[in-house]
Amino acid sequence: MDTSRPEPQLSALYQELILDHYRRPRNKGTLEDATHAVSLNNPLCGDEIDLQLHVDGDTIKEARFVGRGCSISQASASMMTQLLKGRTVPQAIALAERMSAMMQGDDGAARDKALGDLRALSGVSKFPVRIKCALLPWNALTDAVKAGRG
Amino acid sequence: MLDVARIRADFPLLAQRENGHRLVYLDNAATTQKPSAVLDAILDYYRTTNANVHRGAYDLAIRATEAYEAARAKVAAFVNAWAPEGVVFTRGTTEAINLVAGSYGRTTLGADDSVVVTGMDHHSNLVPWQILCQEKGATLRMVEITEDGRIDLSDFGHALERRPKIVAFPYVSNALGTVNPAAQLAKLAHAVGAVVVVDGAQSTPHLKVDVQALDCDFYALSGHKMLGPMGSGALVAKPELLDAMPPYHGGGEMISRVWDDHSTYNKIPHKFEAGTPNVEGAVGLAAAIAYLEGIGLDHIADHEQTLAAEAIEKLTQIEGVTVYGPRARGHRAGVVSFTYGDIHPHDIATILDQDGICIRAGHHCTQPLMRRLNVAATARASFYLYNGPDDVDALAGALVKAGALFGYVPA
Numbered sequence: 001m002d003t004s005r006p007e008p009q010l011s012a013l014y015q016e017l018i019l020d021h022y023r024r025p026r027n028k029g030t031l032e033d034a035t036h037a038v039s040l041n042n043p044l045c046g047d048e049i050d051l052q053l054h055v056d057g058d059t060i061k062e063a064r065f066v067g068r069g070c071s072i073s074q075a076s077a078s079m080m081t082q083l084l085k086g087r088t089v090p091q092a093i094a095l096a097e098r099m100s101a102m103m104q105g106d107d108g109a110a111r112d113k114a115l116g117d118l119r120a121l122s123g124v125s126k127f128p129v130r131i132k133c134a135l136l137p138w139n140a141l142t143d144a145v146k147a148g149r150g
Numbered sequence: 151m152l153d154v155a156r157i158r159a160d161f162p163l164l165a166q167r168e169n170g171h172r173l174v175y176l177d178n179a180a181t182t183q184k185p186s187a188v189l190d191a192i193l194d195y196y197r198t199t200n201a202n203v204h205r206g207a208y209d210l211a212i213r214a215t216e217a218y219e220a221a222r223a224k225v226a227a228f229v230n231a232w233a234p235e236g237v238v239f240t241r242g243t244t245e246a247i248n249l250v251a252g253s254y255g256r257t258t259l260g261a262d263d264s265v266v267v268t269g270m271d272h273h274s275n276l277v278p279w280q281i282l283c284q285e286k287g288a289t290l291r292m293v294e295i296t297e298d299g300r301i302d303l304s305d306f307g308h309a310l311e312r313r314p315k316i317v318a319f320p321y322v323s324n325a326l327g328t329v330n331p332a333a334q335l336a337k338l339a340h341a342v343g344a345v346v347v348v349d350g351a352q353s354t355p356h357l358k359v360d361v362q363a364l365d366c367d368f369y370a371l372s373g374h375k376m377l378g379p380m381g382s383g384a385l386v387a388k389p390e391l392l393d394a395m396p397p398y399h400g401g402g403e404m405i406s407r408v409w410d411d412h413s414t415y416n417k418i419p420h421k422f423e424a425g426t427p428n429v430e431g432a433v434g435l436a437a438a439i440a441y442l443e444g445i446g447l448d449h450i451a452d453h454e455q456t457l458a459a460e461a462i463e464k465l466t467q468i469e470g471v472t473v474y475g476p477r478a479r480g481h482r483a484g485v486v487s488f489t490y491g492d493i494h495p496h497d498i499a500t501i502l503d504q505d506g507i508c509i510r511a512g513h514h515c516t517q518p519l520m521r522r523l524n525v526a527a528t529a530r531a532s533f534y535l536y537n538g539p540d541d542v543d544a545l546a547g548a549l550v551k552a553g554a555l556f557g558y559v560p561a
Contacts (some may be wrong), residue, residue: 002517010500010501010504010555011555013500014497014501014555016557019556019557022490045496045511045512045527046512046513046517046526046527047496048526058298068526069494069496069526070494070495071493071494071497071498071556072496074403074470125502129500130496130500133496138517
């Protein structure tokens with residue numbers, strides 16, 4: 001019996017851009033004037049993220065993170081914080097939804113320029129067990145802004 | 151070395167291909183594959199023998215009960231238990247340890263007492279003691295480990311100075327493969343009056359275990375880690391301890407007489423087996439033991455140690471790979487935990503999976519140990535009797551590929 005699937009391209013998963021964000025994460029650190037902070041971890045694999053936002057009115061002025069984990073979770077966090085700066089909270093939530101759609105294999109989302117560098121992570125959708133890695137920082141983001149509005 | 155080709159033919163799942171490659175299953179510390187003998191025993195039980203045990207008045211039920219009790223005798227003989235009634239069937243090691251903590255621990259421990267565990271214990275031999283100590287206001291003392299991943303014997307001695315009521319440790323570490331000097335540790339613990347609980351999840355499948363020679367008091371094992379079905383396992387204990395302990399779960403089977411407001415309890419081991427037991431699990435576990443005995447635990451241990459030594463040699467030749475745990479043969483079972491430069495273990499596991507190689511990546515349910523090793527996670531290859539040198543070669547080859555993919559240039 002051969003239950004094997006066609007081999008997803010590892011090179012598509014581990015693109016240079018992803019490894020670059022993994023090894024040289026942008027916006028890594030903490031904010032002194034954070035208005036929103038959330039810590040999330042994946043208890044199964046141990047990936048961790050502490051996300052801090054400085055939100056002024058409805059605009060995300062700064063986003064920083066501290067984290068430990070695999071290349072996918074850390075690159076996703078790095079790319080996300082780059083993209084968030086200057087966005088409104090509703091825009092950020094819309095991006096989180098696009099990111100989630102891309103992880104579910106939505107080709108339109110994978111081509112959506114709004115996702116910027118994050119499009120390099122579209123290959124993760126072929127590796128179901130790794131989707132939670134890519135979405136960990138985004139789940140932290142949605143938790144943070146929802147808590148902020150509550 | 152064992153005749154791996156012949157052994158593999160007994161395991162239908164190993165003939166399966168993964169991602170277009172021969173399946174290289176190196177996650178045996180998590181669970182093991184099952185030989186046809188075990189699968190057939192379970193199927194045969196349901197086809198010919200199934201009925202509820204210990205209560206039927208008809209021949210079929212008597213045969214089911216005999217099969218279940220024969221399985222208990224098989225487990226008892228396999229680890230040289232004190233008596234068959236000292237073998238309580240459980241869902242596995244976790245439930246066995248929870249039983250000891252919840253029954254023996256709850257009646258024995260007071261606020262001034264302490265429980266000793268080690269920095270390499272699996273969460274299943276740690277969290278039940280945390281819960282118990284929190285409930286009682288007692289102290290939980292974690293013994294440190296040495297740099298090469300062994301129990302620090304001088305710290306173990308310090309922990310015993312407080313005269314703990316319970317001392318718990320793993321015979322073999324699931325994360326590092328360390329084979330602990332269990333008999334020596336038990337002797338030291340007994341000298342201060344402690345009761346000794348041994349986590350045998352990783353030792354029972356891989357070495358010849360004799361609980362009377364170890365002279366522990368409680369010994370927990372899991373069937374699924376030794377070719378048996380998931381949800382099978384046992385607590386092996388000194389009968390006089392079990393006799394004196396209160397029940398853990400209430401229900402049918404564990405009672406003697408039931409009145410409106412109280413009950414008297416069945417004799418051991420039934421006192422600890424409330425409800426309909428996992429008879430197929432027990433029957434499958436007995437078949438697994440028969441299979442292991444047919445090959446010989448000493449041969450299996452020797453085979454795995456050879457593979458582990460080969461793996462350590464090949465892996466450490468790759469620049470950037472760090473192997474954790476003791477190196478000396480005899481101090482390590484067939485478990486090899488490692489990291490590779492800055493490539494996260496999850497990324498390593500994903501890359502290896504594309505070559506059909508199954509390893510574990512993560513904290514291995516040993517978060518306190520990972521903190522002591524100063525790593526968030528490791529990659530872990532763990533061997534069993536059906537693994538061969540070709541599996542070690544596949545592992546090393548795929549790791550080199552992972553290194554290339556990550557552009558890993560040694561410093």
